[in-house]
Amino acid sequence: xxxxxxxxxxxxxxxxxxxxxxxxxxxxxxxxxxxxxxxxxxxxxxxxxxxxxxxxxxxxxxxxxxxxxxxxxxxxxxxxxxxxxxxxxxxxxxxxxxxxxxxxxxxxxxxxxxxxxxxxxxxxxxxxxxxxxxxxxxxxxxxxxxxxxxxxxxxxxxxxxxxxxxxxxxxxxxxxxxxxxxxxxxxxxxxxxxxxxxxxxxxxxxxxxxxxxxxxxxxxxxxxxxxxxxxxxxxxxxxxxxxxxxxxxxxxxxxxxxxxxxxxxxxxxxxxxx
Amino acid sequence: xxxxxxxxxxxxxxxxxxxxxxxxxxxxxxxxxxxxxxxxxxxxxxxxxxxxxxxxxxxxxxxxxxxxxxxxxxxxxxxxxxxxxxxxxxxxxxxxxxxxxxxxxxxxxxxxxxxxxxxxxxxxxxxxxxxxxxxxxxxxxxxxxxxxxxxxxxxxxxxxxxxxxxxxxxxxxxxxxxxxxxxxxxxxxxxxxxxxxxxxxxxxxxxxxxxxxxxxxxxxxxxxxxxxxxxxxxxxxxxxxxxxxxxxxxxxxxxxxxxxxxxxxxxxxxxxxxxxxxxxxxxxxxxxxxxxxxxxxxxxxxxxxxxxxxxxxxx
Amino acid sequence: xxxxxxxxxxxxxxxxxxxxxxxxxxxxxxxxxxxxxxxxxxxxxxxxxxxxxxxxxxxxxxxxxxxxxxxxxxxxxxxxxxxxxxxxxxxxxxxxxxxxxxxxxxxxxxxxxxxxxxxxxxxxxxxxxxxxxxxxxxxxxxxxxxxxxxxxxxxxxxxxxxxxxxxxxxxxxxxxxxxxxxxxxxxxxxxxxxxxxxxxxxxxxxxxxxxxxxxxxxxxxxxxxxxxxxxxxxxxxxxxxxxxxxxxxx
Numbered sequence: 001x002x003x004x005x006x007x008x009x010x011x012x013x014x015x016x017x018x019x020x021x022x023x024x025x026x027x028x029x030x031x032x033x034x035x036x037x038x039x040x041x042x043x044x045x046x047x048x049x050x051x052x053x054x055x056x057x058x059x060x061x062x063x064x065x066x067x068x069x070x071x072x073x074x075x076x077x078x079x080x081x082x083x084x085x086x087x088x089x090x091x092x093x094x095x096x097x098x099x100x101x102x103x104x105x106x107x108x109x110x111x112x113x114x115x116x117x118x119x120x121x122x123x124x125x126x127x128x129x130x131x132x133x134x135x136x137x138x139x140x141x142x143x144x145x146x147x148x149x150x151x152x153x154x155x156x157x158x159x160x161x162x163x164x165x166x167x168x169x170x171x172x173x174x175x176x177x178x179x180x181x182x183x184x185x186x187x188x189x190x191x192x193x194x195x196x197x198x199x200x201x202x203x204x205x206x207x208x209x210x211x212x213x214x215x216x217x218x219x220x221x222x223x224x225x226x227x228x229x230x231x232x233x234x235x236x237x238x239x240x241x242x243x244x245x246x247x248x249x250x251x252x253x254x255x256x257x258x259x260x261x262x263x264x265x266x267x268x269x270x271x272x273x274x
Numbered sequence: 275x276x277x278x279x280x281x282x283x284x285x286x287x288x289x290x291x292x293x294x295x296x297x298x299x300x301x302x303x304x305x306x307x308x309x310x311x312x313x314x315x316x317x318x319x320x321x322x323x324x325x326x327x328x329x330x331x332x333x334x335x336x337x338x339x340x341x342x343x344x345x346x347x348x349x350x351x352x353x354x355x356x357x358x359x360x361x362x363x364x365x366x367x368x369x370x371x372x373x374x375x376x377x378x379x380x381x382x383x384x385x386x387x388x389x390x391x392x393x394x395x396x397x398x399x400x401x402x403x404x405x406x407x408x409x410x411x412x413x414x415x416x417x418x419x420x421x422x423x424x425x426x427x428x429x430x431x432x433x434x435x436x437x438x439x440x441x442x443x444x445x446x447x448x449x450x451x452x453x454x455x456x457x458x459x460x461x462x463x464x465x466x467x468x469x470x471x472x473x474x475x476x477x478x479x480x481x482x483x484x485x486x487x488x489x490x491x492x493x494x495x496x497x498x499x500x501x502x503x504x505x506x507x508x509x510x511x512x513x514x515x516x517x518x519x520x521x522x523x524x525x526x527x528x529x530x531x532x533x534x535x536x537x538x539x540x541x542x543x544x545x546x547x548x549x550x551x552x553x554x555x556x557x558x559x560x561x562x563x564x565x566x567x568x569x570x571x572x573x574x575x576x577x578x579x580x581x582x583x584x585x586x587x588x589x
Numbered sequence: 590x591x592x593x594x595x596x597x598x599x600x601x602x603x604x605x606x607x608x609x610x611x612x613x614x615x616x617x618x619x620x621x622x623x624x625x626x627x628x629x630x631x632x633x634x635x636x637x638x639x640x641x642x643x644x645x646x647x648x649x650x651x652x653x654x655x656x657x658x659x660x661x662x663x664x665x666x667x668x669x670x671x672x673x674x675x676x677x678x679x680x681x682x683x684x685x686x687x688x689x690x691x692x693x694x695x696x697x698x699x700x701x702x703x704x705x706x707x708x709x710x711x712x713x714x715x716x717x718x719x720x721x722x723x724x725x726x727x728x729x730x731x732x733x734x735x736x737x738x739x740x741x742x743x744x745x746x747x748x749x750x751x752x753x754x755x756x757x758x759x760x761x762x763x764x765x766x767x768x769x770x771x772x773x774x775x776x777x778x779x780x781x782x783x784x785x786x787x788x789x790x791x792x793x794x795x796x797x798x799x800x801x802x803x804x805x806x807x808x809x810x811x812x813x814x815x816x817x818x819x820x821x822x823x824x825x826x827x828x829x830x831x832x833x834x835x836x837x838x839x
Contacts, residue, residue: 005515006511006512006515009514009515009518009546010545010546011514011542011546012511015511035678035681127538128508128538128539130508130509130514130539130542131538131542132542133541133542133545153699155701156691156694156697156701159683159687159691160691160694163674163681163683163691164671164674166671167669167671167674167691168691168694169643170641170642170643170664170667170669170671171665171691171692171694171695172661172662172663172664172695173694213682214680214682217682218682218684218725218727219682219683219684219687219725219727220684220687221687222682223682239511242510242511246510246511246512246513247510248508249511250508
């Protein structure tokens with residue numbers, strides 16, 4: 001099977017484009033999330049989406065609009081996570097765990113009460129990078145622009161808060177509002193990106209490229225740029241690898257991400273200490 | 275201490291007595307039958323009519339490959355007169371339950387007993403090298419026997435025998451219904467045979483998992499599916515490209531998608547080739563709407579036939 | 590009469606049902622070098638946080654440049670060096686320069702853009718604090734003293750009129766500590782920057798501050814060092830030996 005021949009297929013091209021767009025937006029958000037110990041928010045919100053979609057189906061929403069119908073509840077849950085870290089004085093990971101468990105349990109309970117869903121929930125919930133439609137591509141593009149815009153406009157505030165929240169507050173930054181913004185943008189990104197490429201990819205793209213970048217970045221701006229670069233590179237390498245080795249595309253991208261991390265980590269270890 | 279033992283013994287006797295009651299139609303009670311999947315449910319209804327109480331374990335819309343019975347389900351099974359499952363490849367959990375919790379009075383029925391099973395290797399013999407994406411979750415045998423009317427007749431016979439055994443009083447009634455249903459199945463078989471005789475192509479492509487092996491074999495069709503026997507492993511880019519090439523090479527203008535799952539994969543291939551989507555219902559289970567609309571095995575198979583005729587450009 | 594940069598009246602604050610501050614009142618005038626001392630847990634940090642609007646008092650009034658902290662908008666006029674960063678992560682990927690630049694955020698409105706004036710200010714401050722050579726180093730690669738200087742640079746880069754420091758020298762060795770105090774003295778003397786310094790170190794207060802507050806959940810003393818040493822009330826409160834020890838380090 002000629003490599004160049006496969007690249008000619010529309011679904012591969014869409015996979016590359018959508019994959020790269022989503023990789024960049026996730027990995028950029030990921031830098032902030034990882035540094036604030038909210039790495040698992042991707043997984044957590046996926047569970048919440050499951051519960052929200054369950055609720056939407058329970059209320060007999062048309063399966064086509066189910067993802068859209070679930071968004072408000074996911075946004076609310078993300079605010080819930082934020083609230084828990086503030087009020088209950090929990091670390092982010094515990095707050096995520098609570099909301100996440102609640103999401104999955106609600107989904108299971110609703111499914112049971114409803115006597116089963118009318119369709120296979122997972123296949124409608126989780127996308128597949130090789131099945132990206134034109135609509136999916138547009139969604140990815142719009143989401144990418146949105147996230148890039150938000151991060152650019154609020155870059156300094158986000159940086160300040162990520163560095164030290166109290167210090168940021170003392171500079172007159174409305175930390176509550178900025179935190180809310182970050183969490184809501186993340187929630188929206190998770191729900192939509194998940195629909196395009198699936199949760200495994202979204203979750204890993206939120207965490208791994210950021211961690212890789214943090215190993216070698218020589219500044220905050222540099223961390224963000226490197227994270228995006230590593231993520232985009234992993235998507236391309238992953239897809240090419242999956243073509244060459246006949247492996248599933250999504251998992252190959254995750255593996256590529258991991259390989260980047262391993263390589264970066266080794267480089268750091270082998271470099272003589274400055 | 276002695277008193278406690280006595281109480282426990284009494285309770286056990288009570289429970290044992292109750293379970294002996296279960297299932298046997300005593301006086302005005304009907305034979306209770308628990309079935310795992312829709313085709314079995316439908317066959318039982320056809321044979322038993324209003325003299326049996328048939329229930330379906332799978333809730334509407336739930337697909338069976340990942341189904342796991344709840345305690346309540348197991349309880350229902352143990353109280354039934356008949357527990358009918360498709361075969362041990364489709365419901366491996368059924369075999370496990372029967373080892374453990376099957377009530378003494380419940381007669382388990384392997385509906386597929388006596389069917390000539392096809393193994394994965396036999397079915398994929400004519401295809402190109404894949405490199406093993408096809409899931410081996412079913413122990414290597416294709417469990418989707420009910421999609422060939424010929425196999426359906428064998429299943430009906432097995433069910434009839436079991437019903438007669440548990441409820442000999444209604445032997446004639448069941449016998450008559452089964453004969454009538456067998457007639458209908460024979461007619462269906464004939465319709466398929468003639469309908470699929472003169473088609474422009476004998477190849478059809480399905481975006482779901484590999485369920486139509488027996489149907490394809492019976493009517494001499496060549497069948498390719500995106501997924502393996504269970505719809506879990508994602509197709510690789512290579513596989514997707516291969517499917518697209520097959521479509522183009524065979525000049526296929528239609529591609530089929532399955533019930534209950536999102537038709538993403540079929541959609542992607544359709545987009546790549548300009549093909550039209552048609553549904554090929556695997557009849558594992560029905561949606562609420564389909565159940566409410568009175569769909570049956572026969573009606574769904576008829577619809578499948580019509581779609582196949584369209585997709586393969588027959589007549 | 591010069592404008593009071595900070596006024597505090599009748600401030601009270603409780604935390605988990607324990608009273609941390611009770612009826613605290615004082616003023617900070619322009620050009621003051623005010624020390625705030627007191628034992629551990631005496632509420633010193635809470636006091637400055639209330640001034641900065643980081644905590645809400647249960648009772649009393651606070652103003653910063655004449656306005657309550659919640660309504661105050663010109664935070665670039667105030668520089669703050671906290672006792673320690675809440676979750677200090679030594680692997681945090683920020684350079685000295687990036688952190689110093691953060692100090693300019695207080696004077697910006699949405700959308701916060703970088704201006705040429707910013708670059709100049711950062712350059713100037715880096716030079717002033719003697720950290721220009723390490724501008725590209727990550728904060729985790731710095732020594733304690735360098736980190737402190739970086740955070741102080743961040744507090745100074747907006748050329749604030751009021752500088753609030755909370756126990757800035759606890760982690761520093763004596764020589765570094767001395768340099769730090771020299772620097773503060775210079776800032777206060779040469780530039781007229783008002784300084785509020787929370788510290789354990791009564792001795793340094795004696796050397797540099799023009800005035801100090803002794804806080805132990807309430808104001809025990811508010812005045813000059815000399816007044817402290819001559820006060821009989823203080824002799825009674827601290828005991829003769831303690832007072833003597835504090836005063837004669839001067």
